[in-house]
Amino acid sequence: MGIPSYIDNMSEWKDSFSYRYPLSVRFSETDAFGHMNNTVAFVYFETGRINFFKDIGLSKEWFSSGGKMIPVTADLQCDYIRQIFFDQQLHVCVKVAHIGNSSVDLHYMVVNEKEEVCLTGRGRMVQLSRETGKPVSWSENARIYLQS
Template sequence: MSRLSYIDNLEEWASSFHFKHPVKVRFSETDMFGHVNNTVLFTYFEETRVEYFKRMGFMQIWLHDTGGEIPVVADLQCDFLEQLYFDDEIDVHVKVARIGNSSVDLHYMGTKAGRVCFTGRGTIVQISKKTGKSVVWTEEMKRKMRVF
């Protein structure tokens, strides 16, 4: 695991996730070699991240007509540990690793039958729809991210 700079101890890291979203690999997500295309895992990250933010009530704020902020992906990384194939049932986990002023670092983990298949990390920044500049998290949002 030395190549995973954001993980010190895989077992400890894996046990600290508390939110997961089930995903079933669709045929259209596989490549000519029969395994999941490497770009698809970023879609799984997005799907799980959106469900996570919905659960905290953030998506409802960002999508509301009067909302002035939106989340954007600043960077995203994925590390592949095991191949996945059509019809595999996996759980994609997400957690907050660090909360900044207007950004949050998220960690991701994909598991199949209890085995870690992929890991990832990324930074999300809350920005103003009008200016494109970063917008500081409210104290309530920070609290929810810490608790959830």
């Protein structure tokens, strides 16, 4: 398998992540062969993304404004590099790749205990008005959170 198109240099890309969220592969996430079901990767990305937003303070923006804005996933991609098995200890790594007017492109990397890359991914989140369903530009504070 080649390097996904959103990665120019795997070594540099891997080193550019600073956010890591630990998790353990649960039995319910595996199939009859003992390896992680392919749909679970997206749940791991979501878990990493939500905790990333909480830890950088961006979730405060969504909740402190009376719930007027909500984040939605516009697209999500996963590339499977290495099999993952029950009870493995993993880290979901998340980073901001690009900040748009009302969207943010995130990159994801899941590594095992040996720091081997198991999954890579990318996706776009868009901030929408809960009332109109239309995109809402990032506030200056939100941009600061995303750039941190």
